[in-house]
Amino acid sequence: MRARKVPAAGLADTLGAGWVDRTRRPYVRDGTAWVPVREGYPADADLPEREVYRGRGYHLIGDIAVLHGDAPTEEELAAILRHCRPRSIVRIRGYTGEMRIPDAEVLYGTAGEVRHREQGYTFILDPTRVMFAQGNRTEKARIAALIRPGERVADMFAGIGYFSIPAAASGARVHAMEINPTSFEYLRRNIMANHVADRVTAEVGDCRDLLAGVYDRVLMGHFDAPSMLDDALAHVRAGSVLHVHSIGDATDAIRERAAEAGFRAAIASRRVKKYGPHAWHMVQDVTIS
Incomplete structure (x- = not known):
């Protein structure tokens, strides 16, 4: 090359x-x-051409390689070290509770904070302390492209800013809500790092208690989002759009909830990524009328 x-x-x-x-x-x-x-x-x-990597799958978050699933073999660890030379290799066994706290195991090196660059944005985080939604990259870019300047957007599950920061960078006025105090501190830092503090209002706590006023767009990026539709529908009007994440298609439940709130809903369902055997992470784009 x-x-x-x-x-x-x-x-x-x-x-x-x-x-x-x-x-x-x-x-x-x-x-x-x-x-x-x-x-x-x-x-x-x-430069000589780099050898195509065919080993164990991983995500590189900053300079930390993050694995999910079963523990890797020594050979798999060695292959990852040769391929990307990370500062650390971390295995995430899973996430616990509504705050999605990682159950993390450091397999190599020293973990800690990283500055991760993605699609032109900077995300500061420690992947052993907070979840990073690496697999939603296409969805984050799609939402940013849909934003119209001046929209009032609610991000009910803001995390460290995966959707809030791209939305604000696209011209939205974002109300970002996060219940996990650790994630919230990274959210605040990431808002500053990406120079969108004038367009994001961040609050820590349960989003159901923090929603206020009427929104043009509501981001519901959590698998429990369908259970909180009543709360979101109390803060929309005709023309508002909700992006409701779920495991499996939630179209029927969304249409029923909207009708109970006195609205009609035009719903378009999309697959984000495979979640497990016969299960998909879905997002439903819901236009209220």
């Missing part, structure tokens, strides 16, 4: 340059980024 050497801190600013080969991914190591170069432009080095 023909590449140019640039400081890793300046990588984001470099990627829009005309000489960058956008069909290939940059390679970052030890504070240096090697950026692929298009044909016809000079390069600093010709």
